[in-house]
C-alpha cells in the first residue's frame with residue numbers, strides 16, 4: 001500500500017515542538033513530498049532556535065520512518081538568520097547544520113575550524129570537484145577522476161551533490177534506487193567498482209530542481225552521513241556549480257581535504273574559476289589544483305589538435321595564483337558520447353589516451369592526499 005501525505009501528517013502530529021504544540025501546529029513545515037515511499041520536507045525555523053529543533057527533526061524522521069512502506073525519510077532543518085541577530089553556535093558532528101540564506105559567510109565565521117563538520121568514519125579523504133559555473137564538464141571530470149583514482153588502486157566513492165541538476169544517474173546509467181541496511185542507512189549503488197550516491201537516485205530531476213537553498217546543505221549532509229559508505233580512501237563530491245551561498249556553506253560544512261577546480265580555457269570561465277578558488281580559500285579548504293577541460297579540440301578522425309579556445313588559460317591562471325595545475329583534457333567526441341551513454345571513457349576505453357589523462361590527474365591528486373590516505 002502506498003504511503004499517503006495524511007499518514008505522514010498523522011505521525012508528525014504526535015511529535016511535540018519546542019514551542020509546546022504539535023509539530024503540525026507549529027507553522028514550520030514546508031510542503032511534504034511523498035513519492036514511492038520516499039518522504040521529503042523541511043522544518044523551517046529561526047537560526048537562533050535551530051539547536052532546540054534538531055532533536056525534533058530527528059524525532060520527526062524516526063516517526064516518518066516508522067510508517068509502514070516508508071523507505072526513505074529525508075527531513076531537513078532549515079534555519080534563517082534574522083537581520084541583525086547574532087549567529088547561532090556551530091553544531092556538533094552529525095545531523096543537519098542550519099544554513100543561512102543571507103549574503104555572508106555561514107555561522108561560526110568563514111574558515112573557523114569550529115564551524116567545520118566532523119570527519120566521516122571510514123572515509124580518509126573527502127574532496128570536492130567544483131566549477132565556477134555549469135556546463136564546463138565538472139560532472140564528467142568528477143566521475144572520470146574517480147575512476148582514475150580507482151585505477152590507482154584506491155577505494156573510491158562518488159557523491160553527486162549537484163542537487164540542482166544531478167547528472168550522475170545519466171553518466172553512470174544507474175536506474176536502481178538505493179536499498180536500506182539494517183541500520184536504516186542507504187546503501188550506495190556500486191558501479192564500475194565505485195560506491196555511488198546521488199539525490200537523482202531518490203527523486204525525479206524536476207523535484208530536485210525546486211529544492212530551496214537552505215535545504216541543499218541539509219540534504220547533502222544526510223547523503224554524506226546517512227549512507228553506509230563503508231571504507232573509502234577517497235570520496236569525490238561533485239559539487240553544485242557556482243560560488244553562491246549554498247556552495248560556500250557546503251564548502252565549509254563538508255569535511256573537505258581539498259578541492260579540484262574545473263575550468264575551460266575561456267576568459268569568462270577562468271573568472272568564475274577564480275571565484276571558486278577564492279571561495280575555498282575563504283573556508284580554508286586547500287585547492288588541490290585546476291583542471292582545464294575542453295582544453296583543445298581533438299579531431300576524432302585524424303587526431304589533429306586545434307587550440308580553438310586559446311588553450312592554456314587555466315595553466316597560466318594556476319601559475320599566477322600559485323596553485324597546482326593538474327592537467328588538460330581535450331574536447332573530444334568520445335568523452336561526450338561515452339559519458340552521455342552511461343559508460344565513462346576511463347571505463348569504456350581504459351587503454352585510450354583520455355583514460356591516461358584522467359589517471360595522471362588522479363595521480364597528482366593522490367600525491368597531494370598522500371599523508372591523509374596513508375595515515376588511514
Ligand code: ADP
Nearest residue numbers: 134135136137138139140330331332335336339
Ligand atoms: P557540468 O557538470 O559542468 O555541468 P557536464 O559534465 O554535465 O558539465 O558536461 C556538459 C556536457 O559536456 C556533457 O554533454 C558532457 O558529455 C560534455 N563534455 C564534458 N567534458 C567534455 C570533453 N572533455 N569533451 C567532450 N565533451 C565533454
